[in-house]
Amino acid sequence: xxxxxxxxxxxxxxxxxxxxxxxxxxxxxxxxxxxxxxxxxxxxxxxxxxxxxxxxxxxxxxxxxxxxxxxxxxxxxxxxxxxxxxxxxxxxxxxxxxxxxxxxxxxxxxxxxxxxxxxxxx
Numbered sequence: 001x002x003x004x005x006x007x008x009x010x011x012x013x014x015x016x017x018x019x020x021x022x023x024x025x026x027x028x029x030x031x032x033x034x035x036x037x038x039x040x041x042x043x044x045x046x047x048x049x050x051x052x053x054x055x056x057x058x059x060x061x062x063x064x065x066x067x068x069x070x071x072x073x074x075x076x077x078x079x080x081x082x083x084x085x086x087x088x089x090x091x092x093x094x095x096x097x098x099x100x101x102x103x104x105x106x107x108x109x110x111x112x113x114x115x116x117x118x119x120x121x122x
Contacts, residue, residue: 003113004024008093008118011120011121013086017119018079019082019093020077021080021095021113023076026110031099031110032049033078034046034047034050035078035080036093036094037093046060047060048069050070050102053073054071066084067081082119094112094113
């Protein structure tokens, strides 16, 4: 099982980035997917989740209206489009998966990305 992220980087406030999470080794289309983040010196924050069929999504209040989660089950890939980025969005972002549900923590998820994706506003 692998969850490989890409797309992070350094942007100015107000800018945009799109994170991708490529999945392999499990039936991606059967798994709910989430994005979580950890800002410097802070705990994990649940950011967004999308159910296996992509029909329903959820967002943390802190990103609602600015971030959009999506998935392409044909490509086994999860996305997070981040617009109107703020300093407080600076964090290490992780994607994670859970079978037919949305998970909420590392212990609760079935799979967790191996490597962090850093997004920073400066």
